[in-house]
Amino acid sequence: MVSMELTGTSKEILSAREKGIVACTRCTKAWPMGTQVCGRCGHKLDSRDLLSLQRVWAYWVLGVLCYIPANIYPMLKTKTLFQYDESTIIGGAVELAHHGNFGIAAIILFASVVIPLGKFWAVALLAISVRHTSNLSNKRRLIMFEVVEYIGRWSMIDIFVVAILSSLVQLRTLATINPGAAAIFFALSVIFTMLSAQAFDPRLIWDKREGRGPEKT
Amino acid sequence: MPSRTVSSIYEGMRDFPPDRLASGLDHLIICPRCDAAYQLERPKNGERAVCQRCHKTLIAPRRNAGLRIIAVAVAVLVLIMGAAVLPFLTIDAAGNKNAVSILDAALAFSGGPMIFLALVTAALIIFIPMLRVILTIYVLVPVVLDRPPARHAIPAFRLSEALRPWSMAEIFAIGCAVALVKVADLAQVGFGPAFWMFGALVVLVVAQDSYMCKWSVWNSLEHPKKS
Numbered sequence: 095m096v097s098m099e100l101t102g103t104s105k106e107i108l109s110a111r112e113k114g115i116v117a118c119t120r121c122t123k124a125w126p127m128g129t130q131v132c133g134r135c136g137h138k139l140d141s142r143d144l145l146s147l148q149r150v151w152a153y154w155v156l157g158v159l160c161y162i163p164a165n166i167y168p169m170l171k172t173k174t175l176f177q178y179d180e181s182t183i184i185g186g187a188v189e190l191a192h193h194g195n196f197g198i199a200a201i202i203l204f205a206s207v208v209i210p211l212g213k214f215w216a217v218a219l220l221a222i223s224v225r226h227t228s229n230l231s232n233k234r235r236l237i238m239f240e241v242v243e244y245i246g247r248w249s250m251i252d253i254f255v256v257a258i259l260s261s262l263v264q265l266r267t268l269a270t271i272n273p274g275a276a277a278i279f280f281a282l283s284v285i286f287t288m289l290s291a292q293a294f295d296p297r298l299i300w301d302k303r304e305g306r307g308p309e310k311t
Numbered sequence: 312m313p314s315r316t317v318s319s320i321y322e323g324m325r326d327f328p329p330d331r332l333a334s335g336l337d338h339l340i341i342c343p344r345c346d347a348a349y350q351l352e353r354p355k356n357g358e359r360a361v362c363q364r365c366h367k368t369l370i371a372p373r374r375n376a377g378l379r380i381i382a383v384a385v386a387v388l389v390l391i392m393g394a395a396v397l398p399f400l401t402i403d404a405a406g407n408k409n410a411v412s413i414l415d416a417a418l419a420f421s422g423g424p425m426i427f428l429a430l431v432t433a434a435l436i437i438f439i440p441m442l443r444v445i446l447t448i449y450v451l452v453p454v455v456l457d458r459p460p461a462r463h464a465i466p467a468f469r470l471s472e473a474l475r476p477w478s479m480a481e482i483f484a485i486g487c488a489v490a491l492v493k494v495a496d497l498a499q500v501g502f503g504p505a506f507w508m509f510g511a512l513v514v515l516v517v518a519q520d521s522y523m524c525k526w527s528v529w530n531s532l533e534h535p536k537k538s
């Protein structure tokens with residue numbers, strides 16, 4: 095990536111807030127500090143949305159609460175000629191691995207366990223780090239935010255797999271697959287976690303944390 | 312793709328008196344992700360202006376982007392409608408056959424609280440992508456034709472952008488692949504026409520997003536005469 099030289103001192107990038115400007119996060123237009131609503135797109139202007147952290151935590155808690163039953167209740171109910179089987183998320187992946195499908199088992203485990211847990215951890219860490227002293231560099235926190243933003247939606251893949259299987263495998267007596275209660279909780283958990291991540295105001299990452307110890311970059 | 316960053320406003324804006332600041336605001340662009348302020352400098356077509364602090368793409372104009380987006384949007388709309396109702400997977404196990412469409416997949420969650428999941432799934436795979444495409448056409452057609460913006464073009468574009476993370480067609484496509492492997496040893500699985508339509512759709516949606524420069528759209532909605 096070719097990057098143009100800064101006109102000023104190369105280290106300084108000033109935030110709009112420090113210049114007395116409030117920016118629209120939706121359409122990037124600048125307004126004088128104190129403007130309430132963006133005149134271009136009608137978005138509500140907030141230099142820093144501190145209430146956002148409360149929304150982050152509220153959705154975060156809901157997401158975690160839904161994730162617990164999502165792992166306790168069965169995700170898939172499989173009925174074949176000889177047996178009736180209820181499998182949880184992790185149980186299903188283990189079963190796949192037993193049959194030698196390590197790749198798919200890994201995808202399922204990654205999308206339904208690693209990503210959700212990683213997201214809870216990352217969002218919590220981000221929300222804590224902007225309020226308290228933290229030894230996480232801005233760069234690290236930016237990477238965490240990007241990962242959460244881009245990968246979070248992919249957890250929904252498990253719900254889609256359940257939907258496809260349940261509609262496809264309806265072979266009367268031979269085999270049927272039906273969704274279990276965990277599917278609802280899992281979908282809710284993904285939605286709440288996405289809302290939680292969306293509520294986070296990433297501009298807080300670069301604010302100097304005055305009186306909370308030295309800034310580390 | 313060549314890219315360059317916009318220059319920092321640090322020097323230029325340092326001691327602007329408030330009244331000059333107000334008029335200078337039109338020449339600024341503020342990174343929506345990290346609040347870095349830059350002197351607005353429009354990149355050439357094919358170039359990107361990237362935030363130096365958080366590397367978010369701020370402006371990325373492409374030649375004839377509006378026209379291309381509209382063309383792709385129309386194609387996506389047709390594909391979504393086709394893919395929704397045509398069968399996309401067929402299964403055959405010992406003479407027991409079943410063919411399902413994407414709507415069938417969404418409606419697999421039926422009965423009691425599962426209705427909620429059916430609605431969410433249908434929305435994420437079909438209705439939200441479709442709504443986004445319709446909104447895009449509605450907003451961009453007048454812009455491309457150099458007409459004044461359509462009525463309520465601004466809230467329409469806002470809605471379209473807000474729905475972006477909730478449009479999950481591409482995730483569903485990968486879900487198909489996972490589901491296939493899961494039932495592969497249970498039965499013979501084949502692809503219906505909708506499967507291929509859906510594959511094309513995923514590629515088109517990605518292409519459309521890469522051509523969409525939000526800043527350019529907002530700018531042309533604000534100054535309709537220009538561009």
Ligand SMILES: [Zn+2]
Pocket residue numbers: 118119120121122123132133134135136137
């Ligand atoms: Zn705005």
Ligand SMILES: [Zn+2]
Pocket residue numbers: 342343344345346347362363364365366367
């Ligand atoms: Zn930035």
